[in-house]
Amino acid sequence: MTARMENIIGILLAVAVTAATLAFGGKALLDVLMRLAIFGLLALSLNILVGYTGLVSFGHAMFFGLGSYTFGLLMQSGAVSIPVAALLTLVAALVWGGVVGMFCIRLDDIYFSFLTLAFQMLLYSIIVGFVSLTGGDQGLMGGIPRPPFLGLDLTDPRQLFVVTMAVFVTCVLIIRQIVQSPFGFALRMIRDNAERARFLGLPVQRYKLIAFVLSGLFGSISGILMSLYVSGAYPNFAFWSTSGDVIFMIILGGITVFLGPLIGAAVFLLLNDNITRMTEHHGIVMGVVLLAVVLGLRKGFLDLLDDWWRARAGAVR
C-alpha cells in the first residue's frame, strides 16, 4: 500500500467516525473518543522514543503537564487567542525539550530513564510549589476561557470534539510520516545498534535529541487538548503515575506496529473506566492485567496480531 493510500484511508476513517459520532452518538461517546484521541496521541508521541529510537522515557508526562499548564495559563491571562496560545505552548515545549533532552540523551539505558523521571518530578514540584501561579495541588482553577476563533466555538462540546479529532488525525499523520522517512529509519538504526550507526557516520546524539524534542512537542499538543477537554490543568498531569500509564498503554498495544500505542490507549481507558466502576481496588486489577500481558503474551496485542499476520518474513517497523 502506498503512503498516500494509507493517509487517505486514515483520514476517511477518522472523518467517518467523527461524523457518525456527531450524528448518532451521545455526550458519553464524545467524551470517550476525545479521551482516546488525547491519550492515544500521548502514547504515540512517547513511542517515537520507545519504539523507534529505543529510549525508554519514564518522564513523558512532563510534556503533558507542561502543555496543559502553559496553554491554560496563557488562556487565563486573556492576552492571546487559542491558536496563538497553542503556538506559544509549542515553543515552550521546544525549549524545555531541547534543554532537558540535552542532559538526558547523554545517558544510556536505565540512566536515561531515571533522568527523564527526575526532570519530570522537578516540573511536578514547580507546579505544586508555585501556588500563586499554578494554584498548587488544587490545579488551575476557574476554568480555561475558550474565546471563539476562526468561527469555531470550543465551548460547544461538539465543536471541541471535531477540533480535537482534527488535531489528533493531523498529528498522527505527521508522526507516521516522520517514522517512515529516512530520519525515522535513522532512529531505528540507533535503536537496533547505536554503536554501528555511529560507525556508519550517523550523528547519533543529535538524532536522539531531535527525537526527544519531537516526542515532547506531540506530547505537549496532547496536553493542550487535555486542558481544553477538562477546562483546567492538574498537577497529576505531570506526575510519574501519568508517565506510567502511558508506558502501560504502549506495553498493552505493542511498540513494533505504528498504531500499537493507540490500541493500547483504547484498551487501557476501557479497562480503567470499567474496573473503576466495579471496584475501588482498581490498581490491583490493572496490575494483574499488566503482569498477564508482560508475562503471558510477552508483547503487545498488535505485535501479536502482526506476528501472526506475517508469520516470519516481513520488514522492519
Added chain:
Amino acid sequence: MTVRLSIVGLMKRFGGVVASDNVTLDFAPGSLTAVIGPNGAGKTTFFNLITGKLKPDAGQILLDGVDIAGRSQSEIVRRGIGRAFQVASIFPRFTVEEALTAAVLTHRQQTSSMLRRFPLPLALARAREIMALAGLERVASTPSRFLSHGDQKLLDIALALALEPKVLLLDEPTAGMGPEERWQMIERVQTLWREVGMTLVFIEHDMDIVFKIAQTIRVLRYGKVLAEGTPDEIRSNADVIEAYLGTSLEASA
C-alpha cells in the same frame, strides 16, 4: 611504490602491557594483506588504533599522506577506512535490503529528511548493487536477526562497503564458521576485493586461508612486527616458525 595506508611508529600501552610497540607498516593501494600472530599479539588493537576506536600514544597513521592518528571514529570512516567486526555488528530488526539502504543514506548524509519516504530510490539502487557484490540478494528481505552466522558476517562487511572505503579492515571474517563455510566466505571476500579494487587487510587464524589468498602477510607478536613478506617468505622465516612452534606452518602449508 605508492602507499595507501602507512603506519609509522605506532605505540599503545595498556598499563604495563605494550599492545602496539613501534609498529611500522605500509599497505599499497589495491593490496590484499593478512595480519597474523598468536593470541594477544595486538592484531585487534592494531585495527582499533587505525579506526580511531583507540587513541595511539604515539606514532602516525597516514591515509594517502594525511595523518589521521587520534581523529574521531566518524571522521576516519568519512576519510575512507571501513571496518567489519569480529562479532557481526548489524541491525537485528532491519531486513538486509533496509539495512544496506539505511547505511547508504547515512553515508550520503541523506538521513535528515523527514518529508520523504524511506527508501529513497537512488539509495535503494546502490544498496542492491552492494547486495549483488556481497552475494546477499537471496536474503534481501530477511530480517538480519534471522540470517545465518555467515550471512550476518557478510552483511557486516556489506555495511562497511556502503561507505565506499579506500581501505577495508576485516577482523577475522571467518571466525566461528565451519570449514566449508569458511572457504565460501573467504572466496567471497577475495571476489569483493577484486571487483571493488580497494585495499583490504584482514586478520585471520586459519593458516591455510592466509597462505592461499594473501598477497602479503604481516606477522605481529607482543605488539611488534615480527615479519612481513610474501607467503613464501613468511613460510620459511625462522622467527615466524619459532613463534608458531607447535602449530607447524609446514603442515598447514
